Amino acid sequence: MTRSDIRIGLFGFGVVGQGLHTVLERTPGLRARIGRIGVKDRTKQRSLPAELFTFDRNALLDDASLNVIVELIDDADEAYYIVTEALRRGKAVVTANKKMLAEHLPELIELQRQTGTPLLYEAAACASLPVIRNLEEYYDTDLLEAVEGIINGSTNYILTAMHRDAISFAEALSKAQALGFAESNPALDVEGLDARNKLVLLLTHAFGLVTSPQEILAVGIDRLSNLASDYAREKGLALKLIAEARRLPDGNVAAAVLPTLVRPEHELARVQDEYNGLITQSGFTDRQFFLGRGAGAVPTASAVLSDLSALTYGYRYEYKKISQNTDSALTPEAAEVDVLVTFTDEYAPQETDFTRVHETFHSATRGHYLTGTIGLAQLAQAEWLQLPGICVVRLPTPLRAAANAQLADTQLAGAEAVFAE
Incomplete structure (x- = not known):
């Protein structure tokens, strides 16, 4: 994956989803764009063109042109389905759903190992603080x-x-x-x-x-x-x-x-x-x-943006300390x-x-x-x-x-x- 071919399937367009759209607009060097957005509420008024949105999760999961799934919804069970299906289909995933991750981390680590597809979640820990990657790399x-x-x-x-x-x-x-x-x-x-x-x-x-x-x-x-x-x-x-x-x-x-x-x-x-x-x-x-900052649209979206950038140079968590421990x-x-x-x-x-x-x-x-x-x-x-x-x-x-x-x-x-x- 290079800086010119990030095409995002985004699940959720709430506070953080809209924040991600904002920071992507302000970060032209990444050359990533949102190709489709999956949402649940059919009555909510949205600021982007209606054709970007879909209520069918498979419209994103089945779309071969979308190579990164960003999951920003508040339903942990639905998020688990989306993330695991995306990994199985070879789509890299960025998520901020700490409840889903905490409840399913062993399975998600194993699924990454089996598929060779990265799952990154810096935004799930402390919003704008670069904590996970520092623990994973600096303190390795x-x-x-x-x-x-x-x-x-x-x-x-x-x-x-x-x-x-x-x-x-x-x-x-x-x-x-x-x-x-x-x-x-x-x-x-x-x-x-x-x-x-x-x-x-x-x-x-x-x-x-x-x-x-x-x-x-x-x-x-x-x-x-x-x-x-x-x-x-x-x-x-x-x-x-x-x-x-x-x-x-x-x-x-x-x-x-x-x-x-x-x-x-x-x-x-x-x-x-x-x-x-x-x-x-x-x-x-x-x-x-x-x-x-540990809360808010842009601080959390900035951590998602950092993970998207990391994907462009092939980054993934190695979980080295699990094997060391x-x-x-x-x-x-x-x-x-x-x-x-x-x-x-x-x-x-x-x-x-x-x-x-x-x-x-x-x-x-x-x-x-x-x-x-x-x-x-x-x-x-x-x-x-x-x-x-x-x-x-x-x-x-x-x-x-x-x-x-x-x-x-x-x-x-x-x-x-x-x-x-």
Whole structure:
């Protein structure tokens, strides 16, 4: 494939699809053009000529003149059909559908191997941040110790608005939806599921671990309590939704998505609004920080454009770390995390689930909390985690091996109560 023969079959002409059309118009050097667009809504008014559009997916899949399929729809099941059929027919694919990828990554990797046809998905990870290709290429021989970051722009916008404008979660969510940073059904974002899907991709390219989303604990921001927000303000900490994967001393990896309290000097404390930020920690290059827009039409379309350009010089993911990774596994049972848990009179966490409880606070007017150390697997399995009025927020310490719990006890010992009655 050369720069003069990219002819795109585009599925979806929503926010990102229209953004792609815009950036292609502004990038004449790529000499790529959209040949046909598959859409679902027959009543929607569109800005391009009607003959470009079709409601028949096979009109794109069967068209031999289209050599690249770009999939930008929100239906993960339909996206899986489109992507797999395109690969089987020898059409290169670029997709931004992180839910579809996370749920079917093993099959998609195998299908690429069988067909020799590339599937690229930079836009599925962190929108404008060039994360996947950096993990795949720049860190291909460097032993990564951790990746952690804010990888969902919608929730970061909501948390920024709540703190900056002193508004409620519901008000901040409404603002995010009005600006196009959150969907009308925001569950995937606010429940932490979108960040979990992206973390599945990061685990594959950072550590060579191919896993399913269900194996990773995800706690969203939809259950944040006023008491947790008060705790953060009193301690001078920022509240962010952070995805982290960290290599443990035994070579295995722990991973989770959790609302997290971040110290003001931390890089992620300064990531605001719809921006994403990702930190890599490695043996050779130490600590590096990526920052960029994590939501919006043009930022996401720019990542799609980068993948289209990469196709012109024959690029594909080699998944080298999967073959290099013969020993490590995802092992939440070997990891611990320090958390703040706020609760009400009606429901409370089971203190026996904790390795150690560091601090407790009870108030008839504000509610109650405890801080403690708990196993990552124990937290994921705790029945009280989903009870009404329970809010879990990670304290500003990284995921770590259970053997290091005593160190955290020392660091947290003597913590003062945040509120006085």
